[in-house]
Structure formats: C-alpha cells, structure tokens
Amino acid sequence: MRVNYSYIFxxxxxxxxxxxxxxxxxxxxxxxxxEEKTPKECAAVGEWAFGIAAGIGVRTNPLVxxxxxxxxLLPSISYYGENFFIDNLDIGYTFYENxxxxxxxxxxxxxxxxxxxxxxxxNIFVDISxxxxxxxxxxxxxxxxxxxxxxxxxxNINKRKTSLxxxxxxxxxxxxxxxxxNYLHELTNNHNGQEVRLAxxxxxxxxxxxxxxxxxxxxxxxxxxxxxxDSNEVSDSRSVYNPSASINPFLRLSWKQQSxxxxxxxxxxxxxxxxxxxxxxxxxxxxxxxxxxxxxxx
Amino acid sequence: xxxxxxxxxxxPLIFSASALTAEETKYGLFLSxxxxxxxxxxxxxxxKIHLKWYTNTPSEYCIHTSPTDKxxxxxxxxxxxxxxxxxxxxxxxxLYLVDALSSQVVYQQAIRIQKQTxxxxxxxxxxxxxx
Numbered sequence: 001m002r003v004n005y006s007y008i009f010x011x012x013x014x015x016x017x018x019x020x021x022x023x024x025x026x027x028x029x030x031x032x033x034x035e036e037k038t039p040k041e042c043a044a045v046g047e048w049a050f051g052i053a054a055g056i057g058v059r060t061n062p063l064v065x066x067x068x069x070x071x072x073l074l075p076s077i078s079y080y081g082e083n084f085f086i087d088n089l090d091i092g093y094t095f096y097e098n099x100x101x102x103x104x105x106x107x108x109x110x111x112x113x114x115x116x117x118x119x120x121x122x123n124i125f126v127d128i129s130x131x132x133x134x135x136x137x138x139x140x141x142x143x144x145x146x147x148x149x150x151x152x153x154x155x156n157i158n159k160r161k162t163s164l165x166x167x168x169x170x171x172x173x174x175x176x177x178x179x180x181x182n183y184l185h186e187l188t189n190n191h192n193g194q195e196v197r198l199a200x201x202x203x204x205x206x207x208x209x210x211x212x213x214x215x216x217x218x219x220x221x222x223x224x225x226x227x228x229x230d231s232n233e234v235s236d237s238r239s240v241y242n243p244s245a246s247i248n249p250f251l252r253l254s255w256k257q258q259s260x261x262x263x264x265x266x267x268x269x270x271x272x273x274x275x276x277x278x279x280x281x282x283x284x285x286x287x288x289x290x291x292x293x294x295x296x297x298x
Numbered sequence: 299x300x301x302x303x304x305x306x307x308x309x310p311l312i313f314s315a316s317a318l319t320a321e322e323t324k325y326g327l328f329l330s331x332x333x334x335x336x337x338x339x340x341x342x343x344x345x346k347i348h349l350k351w352y353t354n355t356p357s358e359y360c361i362h363t364s365p366t367d368k369x370x371x372x373x374x375x376x377x378x379x380x381x382x383x384x385x386x387x388x389x390x391x392x393l394y395l396v397d398a399l400s401s402q403v404v405y406q407q408a409i410r411i412q413k414q415t416x417x418x419x420x421x422x423x424x425x426x427x428x429x
Binding site for chain 1: 416417418419420421422423424425426428429
C-alpha cells in the first residue's frame with residue numbers, strides 16, 4: 001500500500017496550528033515602544049506595503065540558447081496579518097515566534113521555471129531572474145564535440161510548468177545572524193518532488209554589508225522534472241537524461257544603505273550541481289546575479 | 299391551580315416593576331456619541347455631541363465641563379432639554395448637569411477618547427532569496 005505523505009504532512013500542520021495559535025506580534029519586540037525598529041524590521045499588522053527598486057543588474061541563465069535577463073525595476077509587495085503573511089510570491093502562516101525562533105507554514109513557487117519562461121512571476125518579483133530569448137523555437141542544436149551529450153534548446157522540449165511548493169520554514173537568530181531552513185513538498189502534482197532551502201546570513205559590519213551562504217537541495221523527482229530529458233522529448237536517445245537529486249550551494253555579498261529610501265547592492269554566485277550541469281539543456285554550471293539600485297517604499 | 303394563582307398574583311407586580319424602571323431610565327444626561335476615536339497621528343479630537351437631559355423636577359440647570367467652572371449653557375425652570383455641543387478634546391472629558399440653585403451635580407457623563415494603535419510584528423526575513 002502506498003502512503004500519501006502529503007496528507008500526513010497537512011494533518012500534522014493543522015495540529016501544530018491548532019495547538020500553537022496566538023498572535024505572533026505579542027512575542028516579538030515590534031511594539032510601540034520600539035518605534036525606531038519600524039519600518040525596516042517590523043511591519044504594521046493589517047497593512048499592505050509596496051515597494052520598488054530601480055537600478056541595474058543581471059542574472060545569468062544556465063540554459064542553452066538563453067539570454068541573461070537585465071534587472072531594472074524590481075517590485076515588491078507584502079502584507080502581514082496577526083499570523084498570516086504575504087511576502088512577494090510567498091504566502092505563509094507564522095505559528096510560533098519569539099526573539100530567537102520563528103516557525104511558519106509556507107506556500108511558495110519553485111523558482112526553477114524562471115529559467116524557462118521569460119515572464120514567469122519569479123522574473124518580475126526577482127527571487128531568481130532569467131529567461132530565454134524570443135528567438136524562433138526551432139533553433140539548431142548547438143554543435144557538440146564527438147562523444148559529448150548533444151545540447152538541446154529548452155524550446156524544443158516539453159514546457160516546464162510552475163510548481164507550487166508547500167512546507168515549513170524555521171528561522172533561528174544566531175548572534176546577529178539568521179539561519180533559515182525550509183522543507184517544501186510540491187503541491188501541484190507536476191513532479192511531487194521535494195526541496196530544501198538552507199541559508200545563513202550574517203552582517204559583516206555596521207555599514208550595511210552582509211554575507212550569506214546557503215544551498216538548495218532538490219530531490220530526484222524535482223531535478224528530473226526541470227532538467228531531465230525524457231525519451232518522448234528527443235529523437236536522439238543520447239540526449240535522454242534522468243538526473244538524481246541535486247545540491248546547489250551559493251554565496252552572496254549584500255549591502256543596504258541605512259535609510260528610508262535606500263541604495264542596495266547584491267552579488268550572488270550559485271554553483272549548480274553536476275546533476276543539473278550535465279543536463280543537455282544546460283551549458284553553464286553556475287548562476288551569477290548582480291544588482292545595484294535604489295529601493296523606494298510606498 | 300397553583301400555576302394559575304401564580305400568574306394572577308405575580309403578573310401585576312411584574313408590570314408595575316417594569317413601568318417603574320422605564321420611568322427611572324428616562325431621567326439622566328445622555329451624550330451621543332460618547333466615544334471619540336483618534337488616529338495615531340492625531341493629538342486632539344474634534345467632536346460634535348448631541349446632549350439631552352431629563353430630571354424629575356423643574357429647576358435651573360446648567361451644563362459644565364467641571365462642576366466649579368463656568369457653565370457652557372443654562373436653562374431655567376425646566377426639567378428637560380437638549381443641545382448640540384462642539385468640543386476639542388485631548389483627554390477624556392466628563393460633562394456635568396448641575397442644579398444651579400443648589401450647586402449639586404445631578405447627573406454626569408463621560409466622553410472617552412480612544413487612540414487607535416497599530417500593532418507591529420517582525421518582518422519575515424528570507425536569506426535564501428537574492429532580494
């Protein structure tokens with residue numbers, strides 16, 4: 001008998017919520033006595049917040065025949081209820097929070113599709129920004145060396161759909177840094193895969209510089225859905241590719257000016273695992289993202 | 299039988315009691331509205347109040363913001379009246395109906411000021427995300 005772990009997960013989630021419900025702002029120090037902390041670290045409950053960053057930047061696209069995407073205008077949107085929140089494309093429910101810990105249930109898109117689709121929402125709310133050129137779909141296959149797996153344009157294979165992931169998020173403040181762990185399971189039945197997101201951010205000095213190290217683990221089903229090639233997608237059987245799980249670490253350097261409308265800078269290098277890099281539709285083993293611009297809040 | 303007797307004897311008592319209560323409750327000082335909501339940015343509340351008062355005996359009555367202050371308005375030889383009042387308040391305020399002849403406070407009612415406060419909570423931080 002096959003056990004559907006999704007049901008078990010959601011039953012457990014419901015139990016956690018019913019046991020732990022309380023307004024989370026009561027536990028944090030974002031109260032009226034700490035107004036100097038608002039609005040950068042604290043959000044008003046029940047109010048929408050809109051922002052936009054205007055600047056210049058780029059994110060490289062590791063897919064074959066795909067252009068890098070310029071980053072110019074990056075909108076942002078958020079809403080915080082007592083426990084509920086919307087943070088750009090993420091929707092969540094914080095069921096426990098104190099000064100050190102925060103635990104939430106989360107629904108978030110998988111960002112892999114942004115490499116395949118120029119106007120994916122993830123390319124607008126820049127969590128990851130990349131896209132393909134608008135060139136015709138029947139591009140010639142790039143030349144390959146003898147014995148090398150033929151490279152394939154992602155335009156010539158089945159479309160990869162957006163996957164909605166749901167799971168838990170745990171954050172822990174360590175000194176002035178933040179360690180965050182996400183365990184996510186796919187909801188939309190594209191691949192039923194799982195993803196783990198792990199990151200640790202730490203300020204470097206009092207001038208707004210910080211560094212972040214992290215990784216994304218995707219199980220075999222998820223890696224295969226986006227970067228695998230099935231036999232029905234290609235005529236050349238050498239191009240069939242079924243990767244196993246992948247781990248993609250990243251390193252980021254960021255800077256934020258300490259003012260209401262502030263300048264910001266980010267530079268991120270993500271190393272793609274060999275499981276992704278060896279895919280016939282991938283020709284780079286990294287994703288580089290850089291942006292510098294001014295953030296405005298409304 | 300006991301049930302019928304109870305209804306016959308107790309019913310008039312209940313009716314007379316309720317009539318007395320209605321008579322009593324019509325006397326007093328009534329303010330509408332009696333609550334002023336201030337936003338976080340406001341320090342002062344500007345409020346228009348409809349004031350009514352009823353007493354059981356005619357006399358000379360005055361409305362005061364404090365029993366010893368100068369009256370806002372007085373009425374002679376009446377047991378009821380009403381008026382519109384415009385007030386600017388930065389704190390709770392009590393209005394007094396004073397019998398001018400005896401200087402006794404007959405009724406008093408408060409206008410409450412309630413400041414709306416915004417609750418804050420920690421913004422979510424997501425270090426995994428580039429931006």
